[in-house]
Amino acid sequence: MPADKKKNKSNPQWIRRHVTDPYVKAANQHGYRSRAAYKLLEIDAKDQLFKPGAIVIDLGAVPGSWAQVVRERLAGNDGLLKGRVIALDILPMEPLPDVQFIQGDFREDEVAAQLATALGGVKADVILSDMAPNLSGIGLADAVRCAHLCELAIEFAREHLKPSGVLLVKAFQGSGYSQLVELLKRTFVTVTVRKPPASRAESAETYLLARSLKVRD
Numbered sequence: 277m278p279a280d281k282k283k284n285k286s287n288p289q290w291i292r293r294h295v296t297d298p299y300v301k302a303a304n305q306h307g308y309r310s311r312a313a314y315k316l317l318e319i320d321a322k323d324q325l326f327k328p329g330a331i332v333i334d335l336g337a338v339p340g341s342w343a344q345v346v347r348e349r350l351a352g353n354d355g356l357l358k359g360r361v362i363a364l365d366i367l368p369m370e371p372l373p374d375v376q377f378i379q380g381d382f383r384e385d386e387v388a389a390q391l392a393t394a395l396g397g398v399k400a401d402v403i404l405s406d407m408a409p410n411l412s413g414i415g416l417a418d419a420v421r422c423a424h425l426c427e428l429a430i431e432f433a434r435e436h437l438k439p440s441g442v443l444l445v446k447a448f449q450g451s452g453y454s455q456l457v458e459l460l461k462r463t464f465v466t467v468t469v470r471k472p473p474a475s476r477a478e479s480a481e482t483y484l485l486a487r488s489l490k491v492r493d
């Protein structure tokens with residue numbers, strides 16, 4: 277990922293784009309913690325990811341807008357949560373009602389084990405990963421770190437996703453991307469690339485949507 281693609285919040289150009297961004301305005305109006313909410317809303321509008329009663333894991337959850345969307349999508353007519361939302365991030369997160377949060381580095385085995393324990397012996401219906409490392413601006417190093425987080429999410433899904441489950445992972449086009457798509461195709465029955473309108477066109481970010489685990493030999 278080139279250095280100029282790095283999010284630099286002290287850059288006047290970034291600030292100008294941020295304050296005029298319709299998704300930022302909409303997020304502020306609707307009380308979402310970030311514009312990223314709209315990426316998930318747009319993918320869900322197309323792909324219907326969530327069913328009432330679902331168990332959903334949200335990896336790389338901070339500041340929490342995806343967890344807010346999931347919480348809303350799993351609400352019954354009475355507004356009560358039907359299902360479970362378990363969110364994880366390396367950073368602390370402001371609590372969200374009905375969202376169970378685990379703070380830890382997903383690259384560490386103990387943290388993945390903690391998440392498995394939180395599932396309490398059941399498998400998830402949906403695993404979301406919007407994880408992205410702090411970018412160094414050094415293309416190859418960033419690509420490798422991004423791809424590694426995706427691979428870990430896929431590995432976790434192999435063990436902890438229902439056979440008919442859904443995995444949605446953020447991946448960056450570039451080095452290692454085609455290998456990730458191949459890994460997903462070996463692991464899941466269907467794999468689709470999604471680039472929701474809320475994901476900036478100039479960003480290498482895409483989302484890979486995988487459904488139904490293949491039976492392992």
Ligand SMILES: C[S@@+](CC[C@H](N)C(=O)[O-])C[C@H]1O[C@@H](n2cnc3c(N)ncnc32)[C@H](O)[C@@H]1O
Pocket residue numbers: 309310312313335336337338339340341342343364365366367380381382383406407408409410425
């Ligand atoms: C783009 S943000 C996620 C935004 C979130 N989906 C939302 O809607 O609010 C990416 C997140 O991935 C987290 N992350 C990066 N590396 C991680 C790791 N190794 N373990 C857990 N979380 C990680 C970052 O701390 C960051 O909060």
